[in-house]
Amino acid sequence: MYKNILIPVAFDAQKDVAGAIDIANRIAGEGATITFLHVMEQVPVYVTDYVPATFVSETREAARAKLTELLGDVANARVVVIDGPTGRSITNWADETGVDCIVIPSHRPVMSDILLGSTAAWVVRHAHCAVHVIR
Template sequence: MYSHVLVPVSFDVERDSAGAFAVARLLADDNGHISLLHVIEQVPGYAAAYLPAGYQSEARKTIEARLAELAADLPNASTHVIEGHSGRTILDWAESHKPDCIVIASHRPGMQDLLLGSTAAKVVRHAACAVHVIR
């Protein structure tokens, strides 16, 4: 169906990641590529001063290793870890890498979210390609 499927991975909704991976696997062509993307949010300067030395680089290594584990179960998958604001950065990455479809998990909503989490909502509203939301 799709030659390139993007799956943004947020470890706070990891329980839904398995569903996103299953959907991505179904939506990707036989030779389709699946990109797993994790966005590391910037730590504000005032908070970074309280983190132990090397915390951010160690956290990045841990995230990269976890993504590699997840990608091992997906055919023709690659992993990408970038920094930025999650919603905007996912859209920017998608604009430059041109996936055919984005499969994104949305956390269970609270009153402030109503229907979709803020990241998923932003991606749905502004993506230039198809978006499949997993609940």
Template sequence: MYTHILVPVSFDEERDAKGAMRVAEVLAEHSAKITLFHVIEQIPSYAATYLPGDYVKERKIAVQAELDSAAEGLENASGVVVDGHSGRTIVDYADSHKVDCIVIAGHRPGMGDLLLGSTAQYVVRHAACAVHVLR
């Protein structure tokens, strides 16, 4: 069905990531590429001063290892870790890498989502490709 599927992984809830990966497998054509994707948000400068100097570098390495481990169970899958704003970075990556479907886990909206919006909402509104949201 799809040839390149992007699966944003937040690690907030492991079951959400596993569910999204299962859905990506079902939606993928034979030999489709599946990219497990994590965005590391920028740490505000006032908070960064309290962290070790190599915190971001070490965090990227740890997240990449987790994505690589998760990708081992999927055919033709790989993990990518980038810095940026979650929603915008997901959409930009999908556009620049010819992704034809994004499988993203949503969550039950709360009061904060009514005022600020969520990553899944941003992706649904701005992605140029198909978006499959898991609840």
């Protein structure tokens, strides 16, 4: 099965992270690494004057803590928080770290997703590895 699995996590109620963890555990080979990845979008320049200087570092630590909580008893799991545009950052990180399967939770598509695209759709189109979408 897979040796290096990535689960991108966005913190919203519509995403089935528990389902993604279940699938990752089922498809993981012996000794596989499962990485929980959260991508932080950049704070727009016009907003930076209105947020505390510690906002980004505090948000990063809060994301890391939430991901660590999600790990539970997942074997060989790790937490990574990166910055950038979400879809592109997920696929770039997967390429750079040799991920062989991305298990990505997604919400039910709506018309705006068809017109604008979603993170899961970006990952499916641009990943250079297997992608398993959970709805």
